[in-house]
Amino acid sequence: MENILECKALRKAFPDCVALDSIDLSINKGKVVGLLGPNGSGKSTLIKLINGLMTPTGGDVLIDNMEPGIETKRIISYLPERTYLNDWMKVKDILTYFKDFYNDFDLIRAKDMMNKLSINENDRLKTMSKGTKEKVQLILVMSRDASLYLLDEPIGGVDPATRDYILDTIIGNYNENATVIIATHLISDVEKILDDVIFINKGKIELVSTVDDIREKENKSVDALFREVFKC
Amino acid sequence: MLKNLLKYEIKATARIFVPFYLFLIVFSIINRIFISMNTSAIDIPRSIALGIWGFTIIAIFVMTWIVVIQRFYKNLLSDEGYLSFTLPVKAHHHVISKALTSLMWILLNFIFAIIAIAIITLNSDTISMLKEGLSVFQEMISQTGTPVFVVSIQFIILAIVGILSNLFKIYTAIIIGNLSSKHKILLGLGTYIGFEIVEQTIFSFLLVGIGYFGDIFDPNFIMHPSYLVSSLLLLICISLISASIYFFLSNWLLNDKLDLE
Incomplete structure (x- = not known):
């Protein structure tokens, strides 16, 4: 099976700490992968390196056999853990913004989802609550027909009911060749949609496995295994 | 893509500059009217209006450089950078679009400042003075x-x-x-x-x-x-x-x- 993502001895060091230490990793096309680890384990750093928002200290990261650049940005749809919306825009402005820059953006799908979550297109992004902004961002990101979705804490700031809607949206909106990587520490919520899991801790990969293997061999849920591995 | 970047850069900054330009033009006209009214009864409002007018011109030029710095930092290096740098756009296109848009506003600042001064001062005397000055300059x-x-x-x-x-x-x-x-x-x-x-x-x-x-x-x-x-x-x-x-x-x-x- 072809890889959508490959990391070879990938390393990222900051002046006061090593965020990622020699990561080797490959992820197949068509999977929903949970990138799971406690706070500060290096999840976001890994995602930013894949995105090109950070430059590696050493090693390589390849997306569909390409180094991060314009071509990889075209096929990656990224949801950061923070609000990246231009606050002077209205919802309809950010929709055309995405349409203008991403050829794979499906405007009709996005408008449809905005309607379902009762987000008014004429609302200003500035006046929205944090949760609503997160919903807008998720809709924007999931309305693209990307090859790789990188979702950093997609359900962190929303209520449980919306969480279910978001997870349904994620599962309902990607085609079978696309890969979804979800970085989170809220494992029980996302567990049901994952194919594979990667446990990451202190910048190192602790475990790579399919969810089925964990259930069969360890006879545990991913959540229970996570609590065991990362016991404080 | 550079075209799209320019479009959004102009949109994002126009909402700051355009109101200032409108304000300046309106105040220039008010000043012109005040000056043309030849009575000492409005001395105080006249000087206040002229003060605001001068302050506006200075403010526009100072504000431009603040916008240059703030816009670059906010849109590229703070939270908004997470979107800007994941767009399928070359990094230097971001720089070029911001520089060209800023250049446009700086040149417009000068044009509007000249228009504002012209609205207040232009009459037959100043026009002939201007012509004279221009010919001296040409000769030099x-x-x-x-x-x-x-x-x-x-x-x-x-x-x-x-x-x-x-x-x-x-x-x-x-x-x-x-x-x-x-x-x-x-x-x-x-x-x-x-x-x-x-x-x-x-x-x-x-x-x-x-x-x-x-x-x-x-x-x-x-x-x-x-x-x-x-x-x-x-x-x-x-x-x-x-x-x-x-x-x-x-x-x-x-x-x-x-x-x-």
């Missing part, structure tokens, strides 16, 4: 043996290249400042001052050098007919070189050293 230039047209074009090019060079210099300083995790503003400011010192030093050496070798070549070289044209040309070249250095430096930093927190 033509005495040096160069066509006024050429020198004017050179001045305009020099101004544009100089503004661009300054913009790229500010951008580079902001990016370098952002490399520090704790003292972004201090490092940014320090970098900018450092750039200025290096530029001034090189420039002074160049002037001394030209003076020295010019004297050897011809003691009266300042009086040479091509002196004005060639010194402007030299200034344009220097500005072009510094603009290119800062542009490539900012581009390299954004491509190879970017670390959004």
Whole structure:
């Protein structure tokens, strides 16, 4: 099976700490992968390196056999853990913004989802609550027909009911060749949609496995295994 | 994609500049009316109106540089950078779109300032004074043996290249400042001052050098007919070189050293 993502001895060091230490990793096309680890384990750093928002200290990261650049940005749809919306825009402005820059953006799908979550297109992004902004961002990101979705804490700031809607949206909106990587520490919520899991801790990969293997061999849920591995 | 970036850059900044321009024009007209009313009864409102008018012009120019810095930092290096840098766009297109948009506003500032002054002062007396001044200027230039047209074009090019060079210099300083995790503003400011010192030093050496070798070549070289044209040309070249250095430096930093927190 072809890889959508490959990391070879990938390393990222900051002046006061090593965020990622020699990561080797490959992820197949068509999977929903949970990138799971406690706070500060290096999840976001890994995602930013894949995105090109950070430059590696050493090693390589390849997306569909390409180094991060314009071509990889075209096929990656990224949801950061923070609000990246231009606050002077209205919802309809950010929709055309995405349409203008991403050829794979499906405007009709996005408008449809905005309607379902009762987000008014004429609302200003500035006046929205944090949760609503997160919903807008998720809709924007999931309305693209990307090859790789990188979702950093997609359900962190929303209520449980919306969480279910978001997870349904994620599962309902990607085609079978696309890969979804979800970085989170809220494992029980996302567990049901994952194919594979990667446990990451202190910048190192602790475990790579399919969810089925964990259930069969360890006879545990991913959540229970996570609590065991990362016991404080 | 550069076209799209320019479109959104202009949209994002127009909502700051356009109201200021409208305000300035309206206040210029109010001032014109006040001045034309020849009565001492409105002395106080008249001077207040003139004060606000002058303050607005100054504010527009100062605000422009604040917008230049704030827009670059906010849109590329703070949270919004997470979107800007995941767009399928080359890093230098971000820099170019921001620089060209800023250049446009700076030139518009001058045009609106001239219009504002014209609205208040233009009458038959000032027009004839202006014509007189212009002919004196033309005579001064033509005495040096160069066509006024050429020198004017050179001045305009020099101004544009100089503004661009300054913009790229500010951008580079902001990016370098952002490399520090704790003292972004201090490092940014320090970098900018450092750039200025290096530029001034090189420039002074160049002037001394030209003076020295010019004297050897011809003691009266300042009086040479091509002196004005060639010194402007030299200034344009220097500005072009510094603009290119800062542009490539900012581009390299954004491509190879970017670390959004």
